[in-house]
Amino acid sequence: MPDPSFSLRTPDDDSLPRKVCDTCGFVAYENPKIVVGSVVRHQGGVLLCRRAIEPRAGFWTIPAGYLELNETPEEGARREAREEANAVLAIDRLLAVYSVPRISQVQLIYRATLAEPTFSAGPESLDVSVFGWDEIPWDDLAFPSVHWALNHERQAAGGAAPVPFANPEGATGNMMPDGRRLSPREM
């Protein structure tokens, strides 16, 4: 079998160049991807997962991942928490809609609680733990949007602002809050 080989060409009925297979003419339409996730509150803290897989293995994140076909976003957010943290969620409401246009990602982040008081590391996590606000490992969070979501959760819990939040002013998701730029393979 030959390796897949694609060239950028504009199909007849289209207005933008798409990846067209040189072998069979298949048009690989690429679309932005939807990430669904949750800030999960439990006993005054928030549940975080330490990533076992790249990108950003070893860093802490909220349970989140790609929405699958035929799922609603809420179903996807619950599935990700089951897979990554063996946790059963009760979804409260939408906390934030973030976009990271460099990697063509839209994130729908929900507020949630644990419907059952148990959790443990799934195959994609090294560890799962509940942190009080002052215990959160801020320097070891995996992605800018994890910072955003945790801070937005705190504002929402305090009733300080209407949900949902969007990207912080001017932020496009390429940079951690300490100013360090993420390389494409870290995103």
Add this chain to the structure above:
Amino acid sequence: MPDPSFSLRTPDDDSLPRKVCDTCGFVAYENPKIVVGSVVRHQGGVLLCRRAIEPRAGFWTIPAGYLELNETPEEGARREAREEANAVLAIDRLLAVYSVPRISQVQLIYRATLAEPTFSAGPESLDVSVFGWDEIPWDDLAFPSVHWALNHERQAAGGAAPVPFANPEGATGNMMPDGRRLSPREM
């Protein structure tokens, strides 16, 4: 060139079956698609486009379409209004997040106004017009989510409920409000 031919197989590093090309082994990952659109208010009415293309050619819709790579949702919503209605939008805020899981679609619908007071039919529209609430062609709307968005806009404008809205209780986007089921090719 042979026609594209795909079989459903589960790649080694994956947990779900994907479409794999029989000729070259390319894995065509399919993800849910993001639709971005706007309820555009102008002079006490809302702007609607009569569709020139399938699905649902001849029916009325809000300006909306697929988010492209590297766009933010707000940029995509503005682009769709430019393309379909030659309209320049000022986005207000997120009105609703709908999902239509049967066709793996997530819709982000914004509240907007016209930043410039002109509009006209683009190539994908037969007509573009501003309708007062009582003039809206309810029986000739293109999709269930157009009904939802117009009704949610009215509730939001009246201050009756916090945005964003989600699918009406129990609605999955397969059925028009009058009970008529949409066939897959109408969605």
